[in-house]
Amino acid sequence: MSSPSTPRRTATRRSVLFAAASVAAISAASFGLTSTAFAQSAEKKQLIIGGTAGSNIDQLQSGIVPLLEKKGYKVKLVEFNDYVQPNLALADGSLDANFFQHEVYFNQFKGDRKLDLVALTQGPIAPMGIYSKKRKTLAEAQPGDRIAIPNDASNLARALLLVQQAGLIKLKTDVNPLKASELDVLENPRKLKFVPLDAAQLPRSLDDVQYAIINGNFAISSGLKLQDAVVLEKVPDHYLNIAAVKTKDKDAQWAKDLYEAFHSAEFKTVVDTKFAGYAKPKFLQ
Numbered sequence: 001m002s003s004p005s006t007p008r009r010t011a012t013r014r015s016v017l018f019a020a021a022s023v024a025a026i027s028a029a030s031f032g033l034t035s036t037a038f039a040q041s042a043e044k045k046q047l048i049i050g051g052t053a054g055s056n057i058d059q060l061q062s063g064i065v066p067l068l069e070k071k072g073y074k075v076k077l078v079e080f081n082d083y084v085q086p087n088l089a090l091a092d093g094s095l096d097a098n099f100f101q102h103e104v105y106f107n108q109f110k111g112d113r114k115l116d117l118v119a120l121t122q123g124p125i126a127p128m129g130i131y132s133k134k135r136k137t138l139a140e141a142q143p144g145d146r147i148a149i150p151n152d153a154s155n156l157a158r159a160l161l162l163v164q165q166a167g168l169i170k171l172k173t174d175v176n177p178l179k180a181s182e183l184d185v186l187e188n189p190r191k192l193k194f195v196p197l198d199a200a201q202l203p204r205s206l207d208d209v210q211y212a213i214i215n216g217n218f219a220i221s222s223g224l225k226l227q228d229a230v231v232l233e234k235v236p237d238h239y240l241n242i243a244a245v246k247t248k249d250k251d252a253q254w255a256k257d258l259y260e261a262f263h264s265a266e267f268k269t270v271v272d273t274k275f276a277g278y279a280k281p282k283f284l285q
Contacts, residue, residue: 044254055217091115099123149196150202240281271284
């Protein structure tokens, strides 16, 4: 059984705790700071940025990281070999930003997964290309030739548009070009067979198919050169790479510094000297 003095001691302890909390609140208020302001005032100086193997991670390493380091940031780069994990890692807080995808893929992915992410800025991208070890030109395409293409919806549509631009197929006139699939091929006079594969696996498919349509970053990471392509795409703005962050971070100082790094004259020089042939947003041209 509790002694009669127990309630009094409990009340006293609560009073002490309340007084301590009040003092802390008053102290914060005296400096004009709330707990939220405290968090915002602590400058974030360690950043983790993700990118896919090849040209995307190389651009970050060569052009963006040095600029951020000059501003006092410590930057860790995380390399991914697929197009799914970088956005999931960003959404769950494992990354502060990522740079690997174009706007069409980004909007579709975050919409499907209901992720609270936002594009911070555009950046350069290595063009998608049609590569072959068995044919020197598209004019050599034979009936029944197999063409490996990316299996994610946005890049699959992009690949089919490239084949159409090359004059080998014709898509339905009423199809949304950003959502086209094999079912939307209206004319295919050479009876080409499309083989959807994970984008990272496309370079390996060159031994098994007549042509492979490969995203630029994975082409470069596998040792292919852009000039090796039978055909390179003319990249529209919506297929340029973007740097993405969580929506809540878009106005953070580090996000502003990341944006400035992409828009800097120093980064433009790096792109012009080390990434020739890449498609670039207007501010880097």
